[in-house]
Amino acid sequence: MGVVSPPKQPQQDRSRATRQRLLEAAVSCLAEHGWAGSTVSVVAERAGVSRGAAQHHFPTREALFTAAVEYVAEERSQALRALPAENRGEVVAALVDLYTGPLFRAALHLWVAASNEEQLRGPVTELEARVGRESHRIAVELLRADESLPGVRETVQGLLDMARGLGLATLLTDDRTRRDRVVAQWAALVDEALG
């Protein structure tokens, strides 16, 4: 295989780049048009990929969007790991920001679609549980929270639930002013509760 490997490499790279473009297009398509408006054709066109090439990578709509869920989950984990950890106020603000961007919006459309689409439900539920555990672990670390103390685990979980609720509120209106005030107050409550 040695002598034929080098010429194959660029083709594999192209294939990976195509797959990546399709996943990114699937996520932004979901964020903008929701599940009903997201088909393989629409995503392929958005990615600048032929329908045939798209179907080579993802034979069905479910396969494409299940892979997109994984991609979103991985992106969100990376974004979480890249959060600044200067002080708790900044950490809380950065956690909330994660839930108000296009990645959360795409994830939200997937959750809602999965609640009615049998084929999406299993993979989306499983991935969501995984992302939830990872978000919690990273939040605990960034907030320097000591989970051996009573109530600390639930304080952090409630904070992530609040961030999710704020993200949901931004779906219809951008209420940034209100959000910033709530975040500042809850950051103070969390800081006091965590000691």
Place this chain on the structure above:
Amino acid sequence: MGVVSPPKQPQQDRSRATRQRLLEAAVSCLAEHGWAGSTVSVVAERAGVSRGAAQHHFPTREALFTAAVEYVAEERSQALRALPAENRGEVVAALVDLYTGPLFRAALHLWVAASNEEQLRGPVTELEARVGRESHRIAVELLRADESLPGVRETVQGLLDMARGLGLATLLTDDRTRRDRVVAQWAALVDEALG
């Protein structure tokens, strides 16, 4: 009109009852099947009403579901007003319960649909703002919170955002055990913050 009024009354009652049945069917249809699976025909069949009668009340899908949004909003307001107000722990638990039932689930499907459907967006956004203001007012009253104190308004708002986030988490899995712990801890934190 005096002498013809009595015989007309039952017909008006029947018409009101039909409208009510259609709105209730629209809400449960949304909660179970989402926007994509909710058409006038499906709702009419569920309500046991002919398609013609349904179209007499609601000429379009948008008219039906916009009215259903209003109905959901009114139901949620009534549920809020009926909350027990024994102690703050119970109030917090009851507020969170409001966001985990079928009414919230229906509202969630509507918000997501409205974010992509031009004709739904206006009325849903407006009603959501109205329901949000009313939820806040009732929560302040039940929690006996003094909003003249700094941070109190934002503490209550954050609590409602947390309730919304917990509701969203129940869309795919019923995590009641986790939810009860988070609610107990944050009820204690909110109680302390409100003094």
